[in-house]
Amino acid sequence: MEWNFVLRLCVAGLCGTVIGLDREYRVKDAGFRTHFLVAMGSALMMLVSQYGFSDILSAVPEVKLDPSRIAAQVVSGIGFIGAGTIIIHRQLVRGLTTAASLWASAGIGLASGAGMYLVAGAATVLTLIGLEGLNLVFRRLGQRRIMLVFSAADRNVLNEAFNRLKSEDYTVLSYEVTAERSGEEMLYRATLVIRAKSSAGEDRYLAVLQNDPDITVERIV
Template structure:
């Protein structure tokens, strides 16, 4: 009985693939988180890793729900896009919390954007698009690292 309560049946995605996707999402999130951490930003390494990991898990759950046998053709079908929208909204809520305004000064906007990117990276890995996620992570770090001197050069930081 306990097995039936905790086990939904044979998953469409094997545990080995699931584990690889979760670890990959966590590692790619760490690339961006490490950059934020190295500049003493409030949302750093662990936060970005957790966001990517959670987003990946939500994507995996969405994929598993689509393949869940209902036994009835007229039964409710799950829409994975709704879950992705929910993840996007949830991460955006977290990211918005990292943004502080005081008069004309805004702080944390880039950190909020990087948190949103970490969520997208996790979703990409969770849906089996690790190459896309890797490209986004590399480009995100390039933006954060290489454009910082340019921003300082024009007197914005």
């Protein structure tokens, strides 16, 4: 029986790793190690929930336990880890998909821990379809929010770059310029949040800034 439990943990860890590799490929904070631990840990909690109290139940027939209680707590408790992957900055929200993949990995781990291998495998495939397949099919739909942080020694240079970034493919949501002293000179830093159509090439707005020798691109989110 214990080897069967080990097999369930291995299946859960494998499924979580497969999903985590996709997030690792997308350069997300929660990669294959995090997804492995979430899936395997969820399977472990399911095993404990189902079989961890068998000695008490056999010794004291009056004691009744609900094996689904720990599993239910795993589903809600995984929200704390998912919340840690979500970043909200200005008008940008990042990490929702990774948080959802962690939540799905927890469910896959619970299924593996319950011995539902086919369900766990199918859920893994469907999760990958949701992460990659739907992105390929609907990549031209919707809009993305992008934050650009760039700086220059002359504020007029920033304003000119801001005007060049305006196009029908991008909508400016916010634009803020701050000034700070760098040695004896002033440095102006612009934070620009734009909404880009999915069909717009990501290198277009970046090329506008990089082609200007007076501008330093600091960060793109």
